[in-house]
Amino acid sequence: MVVSTQLPVAVPRSGFLPGPAINARQMWANNRFWMETQNLVTKRYGGKRKQHWYALLLAVKAFEWGLKRCGQYERGWRNATRIVLRDVELRFDRLPRAFDGFSVLHITDPHLDGQPGIEDRIVELCRGREFDLCVLTGDYRTELHGPIRAVMASLEKVVRGIRSKEGFLGVLGNHDDCHMVAPMEEMGIRMLINESVVLTRGGDRLRVLGTDDVHYYYTDQSLHALEAARDDFSIALVHSPELFDAAAEAGVALYLCGHTHGGQVCLPGGIPIITHLNRGRRFVRGVWQHQGMRGVTHCGTGTSGIPVRFNTRGEILVHHLRSKAAAQK
Numbered sequence: 577m578v579v580s581t582q583l584p585v586a587v588p589r590s591g592f593l594p595g596p597a598i599n600a601r602q603m604w605a606n607n608r609f610w611m612e613t614q615n616l617v618t619k620r621y622g623g624k625r626k627q628h629w630y631a632l633l634l635a636v637k638a639f640e641w642g643l644k645r646c647g648q649y650e651r652g653w654r655n656a657t658r659i660v661l662r663d664v665e666l667r668f669d670r671l672p673r674a675f676d677g678f679s680v681l682h683i684t685d686p687h688l689d690g691q692p693g694i695e696d697r698i699v700e701l702c703r704g705r706e707f708d709l710c711v712l713t714g715d716y717r718t719e720l721h722g723p724i725r726a727v728m729a730s731l732e733k734v735v736r737g738i739r740s741k742e743g744f745l746g747v748l749g750n751h752d753d754c755h756m757v758a759p760m761e762e763m764g765i766r767m768l769i770n771e772s773v774v775l776t777r778g779g780d781r782l783r784v785l786g787t788d789d790v791h792y793y794y795t796d797q798s799l800h801a802l803e804a805a806r807d808d809f810s811i812a813l814v815h816s817p818e819l820f821d822a823a824a825e826a827g828v829a830l831y832l833c834g835h836t837h838g839g840q841v842c843l844p845g846g847i848p849i850i851t852h853l854n855r856g857r858r859f860v861r862g863v864w865q866h867q868g869m870r871g872v873t874h875c876g877t878g879t880s881g882i883p884v885r886f887n888t889r890g891e892i893l894v895h896h897l898r899s900k901a902a903a904q905k
């Protein structure tokens with residue numbers, strides 16, 4: 577059962593004629609659309625600046641050309657298509673007993689327009705399994721601007737092909753735009769735009785909260801969303817690990833993110849060359865701990881920039897939540 581807990585709307589005080597409530601989603605969408613169209617990047621501690629993509633695109637093209645010249649492009653492409661599904665067990669002291677064994681399918685960074693047919697590979701890997709919940713932590717497309725219809729059609733194939741008892745929860749990444757929210761909700765994904773929902777089992781509660789992307793589109797609304805974590809055992813969905821300290825301080829128990837692709841193109845031993853993180857670079861991949869909070873940085877399902885991987889692997893994760901108390905009985 578899902579109990580929706582939308583952010584409060586601002587209603588005029590008495591003494592004034594009641595006017596239309598200010599909708600937090602609409603405020604967010606206006607601001608997000610403005611940032612997207614102006615190519616603005618906002619960071620938690622870094623202010624606001626115009627992003628010029630030419631240098632980055634040129635570097636990506638040069639790297640692609642170099643890979644083809646030295647005959648490594650095909651190998652990198654094959655590596656990128658070898659996506660695996662991995663089960664991860666996560667133990668918690670204070671997990672509500674009714675959620676012991678709760679399974680969370682975690683897909684992130686599929687970049688569905690980056691590799692033809694990747695949506696079919698995702699469905700194939702999940703075939704024959706049923707999950708308690710499916711969470712999506714952003715970057716559904718590769719392009720930063722432009723049409724979304726083809727990507728949304730691919731995403732709908734994924735949603736239709738996966739069995740999830742509590743349905744689908746999602747957040748946006750830095751490659752996604754605000755126009756994706758409506759079609760994603762129409763296909764059955766409950767989008768958490770600085771919002772949270774509560775799942776209940778008997779008298780036990782588990783809260784899942786989600787923020788907008790904080791890598792390009794940080795606003796203080798993401799911190800407000802984290803404040804709900806104090807009330808329950810809470811899972812935070814954030815596109816990147818860059819909000820780790822605020823989430824731990826807010827009392828989040830589990831932080832699920834992606835964005836880094838585990839480095840995507842790494843040196844032998846999985847040493848990343850680029851992490852695409854402004855903060856929290858030590859959380860580039862895998863399971864980690866920060867103060868009382870557990871975190872998982874997913875290596876990403878797809879690829880960004882060039883559809884190749886070296887010394888990393890695309891993945892789909894299934895997190896199994898376990899109660900330490902139940903295990904000791």
Ligand SMILES: [Fe+2]
Nearest residue numbers: 715749750835
């Ligand atoms: Fe990203």
